[in-house]
Amino acid sequence: MKLLNADLLRMELRRDFKGLLTWTLALALSMYVVILIYPMVIDMYAAIPPEFYPMMEAFGGIPDTVVEYYATEGGMMLQLFGAIFAALAGFGAINRDERERTAESLYVLPIRRTAFFVTKITRVSLEVLFFILVNAVASYLGFLSVAETIDYRSFLLFTGLNGVVLLMFAWLCFAMACLMKPNAKQMSAIAIPFVLYVISVISLLTSDDGILGYLKYTTPFTFSDPVEILKADFRFEWISFTVYMSLTVIATIAAWRAFQKREFAF
Amino acid sequence: MNVISIQNVKKYYGKNRGLEDATLEVREGEIYGFVGPNGSGKTTLIRILTGLIQATSGSAEVFGLTPGIDSARINKDVGYMPGESFFYGELKVREVLAFFAKEYGVANTRENELAEILDLDLEKRISALSFGNRKKVGIAAAMLHRPKLLILDEPTTGLDPLVQRTFLDLLRAEKAAGTTIFLSSHNLAEVQKVCDRVAFVKEGNIILVTSMDDLIKQKVKKVVITPATDITLDGLVKTGATETEANYDFRGRPADLLARLASLDLADVVIRDATLEELFIGHYEKEEEA
Numbered sequence: 001m002k003l004l005n006a007d008l009l010r011m012e013l014r015r016d017f018k019g020l021l022t023w024t025l026a027l028a029l030s031m032y033v034v035i036l037i038y039p040m041v042i043d044m045y046a047a048i049p050p051e052f053y054p055m056m057e058a059f060g061g062i063p064d065t066v067v068e069y070y071a072t073e074g075g076m077m078l079q080l081f082g083a084i085f086a087a088l089a090g091f092g093a094i095n096r097d098e099r100e101r102t103a104e105s106l107y108v109l110p111i112r113r114t115a116f117f118v119t120k121i122t123r124v125s126l127e128v129l130f131f132i133l134v135n136a137v138a139s140y141l142g143f144l145s146v147a148e149t150i151d152y153r154s155f156l157l158f159t160g161l162n163g164v165v166l167l168m169f170a171w172l173c174f175a176m177a178c179l180m181k182p183n184a185k186q187m188s189a190i191a192i193p194f195v196l197y198v199i200s201v202i203s204l205l206t207s208d209d210g211i212l213g214y215l216k217y218t219t220p221f222t223f224s225d226p227v228e229i230l231k232a233d234f235r236f237e238w239i240s241f242t243v244y245m246s247l248t249v250i251a252t253i254a255a256w257r258a259f260q261k262r263e264f265a266f
Numbered sequence: 267m268n269v270i271s272i273q274n275v276k277k278y279y280g281k282n283r284g285l286e287d288a289t290l291e292v293r294e295g296e297i298y299g300f301v302g303p304n305g306s307g308k309t310t311l312i313r314i315l316t317g318l319i320q321a322t323s324g325s326a327e328v329f330g331l332t333p334g335i336d337s338a339r340i341n342k343d344v345g346y347m348p349g350e351s352f353f354y355g356e357l358k359v360r361e362v363l364a365f366f367a368k369e370y371g372v373a374n375t376r377e378n379e380l381a382e383i384l385d386l387d388l389e390k391r392i393s394a395l396s397f398g399n400r401k402k403v404g405i406a407a408a409m410l411h412r413p414k415l416l417i418l419d420e421p422t423t424g425l426d427p428l429v430q431r432t433f434l435d436l437l438r439a440e441k442a443a444g445t446t447i448f449l450s451s452h453n454l455a456e457v458q459k460v461c462d463r464v465a466f467v468k469e470g471n472i473i474l475v476t477s478m479d480d481l482i483k484q485k486v487k488k489v490v491i492t493p494a495t496d497i498t499l500d501g502l503v504k505t506g507a508t509e510t511e512a513n514y515d516f517r518g519r520p521a522d523l524l525a526r527l528a529s530l531d532l533a534d535v536v537i538r539d540a541t542l543e544e545l546f547i548g549h550y551e552k553e554e555e556a
Binding site: 005007008011014015017018100101102103104105107108109110111112113261263264265 | 279284310313316317318319320334337338339341342344346348350351352353354355356357361365366368369370371404407
């Protein structure tokens, strides 16, 4: 039994190409520019009054190097917008066929539902990997442009872990589309990364050892936090990673089961 | 041998009725019309047959297999054209057809032939096509692999009259080549032209299954006389009248009707066969009365 339909995969990639390119290049350009203006913002950081330091600390503190600056500005931006992109890509893989009514031409072909499922989730994964790769290259070019030497191991670690988080969002939102009724609004997918990002910000702002302290385990942004990886002493958040990896696996299995019986009626 | 077999199929979308009770069989090599007004359940039954949705109860079989469970196997031998055809707008017609041909596992030999018959530009992007031209792509995609069974949902809606005629000729040619065709329609004229048998559906229930021959054999003649005159004759039933003319249905010997009409001083007489539409409306009205 063929699990991956290469022809369908090619067609799907072509269908999404413009959207993928727009998102990727927009973010990549932003990353490049953010790094490029680092020499100009050093003075701005120096001018910040000391009374603002505690508040700044919650968001990564005053950066001393270009990598620290990238962690507090570009990295966080890449996390949030990347997650939104991944969520939309994942949700749209199934949802778009229903919205644009191509499902009625596609799902009557002699292709097994499992092959559709695997092909579509592969397409989403490839798009996320492309997005991550191009953004990493743009950031690298930014570092080269400002002629700063950086710790590339940390940078690659952040790129890798951010890639894992974006893949999780893509797969979770793909699963969400499979589990929801046909024609669900695509914007509902954005709610997941957005809410989880807000939770991660709240968890950064609190030093509570009680319930609020556990908030960091409810969001995957914790284990790929650019400030932790690139600036502070990195300690991998296994709990957050395990929670979200398990959730992603469970949601994907549930989605696969639901997809076998999914009805395409408009 | 039955290609399609439907037994007491019911489909509800939550509380909304899709199909109440459908039982029918489509034999190998025939063109079967599934006729009813909008919202009567035609598309619902077709989507059950193609595995896009599942029946709430009852059983449906295509080639002896169950849609939904065996759809990938069934669909190899089925060509389906939905009521509205949508494809990836970014691709050219040729690319879409090549993809379909590949998935059906056939050498892409029919795309040029079908494009010529349907007057379809293969180099145009799908997003640039009108509704009618997208419909043509739908026809070509459904017929590309010479399927054993064609399932067509409102196939001529949106096609111009010339293409409609070409399409009906194409259906006859497919039938001659051994293809079984199941088509839904509310266009009774097209059903009358090509179908061997027909099922009428109303509010989710099949109210009549008959062959076109039997339907025509009912020999209902429509009689219109001017001026409006009351006539009594066995088999002659008045169906309506205006100030200038009277309408009758006649079942009986033509000689009796002609003799009776000849005895009257009439300005004009029209005698013709009842159309399928008139028979269809007659059945509907009977159902309403029941």
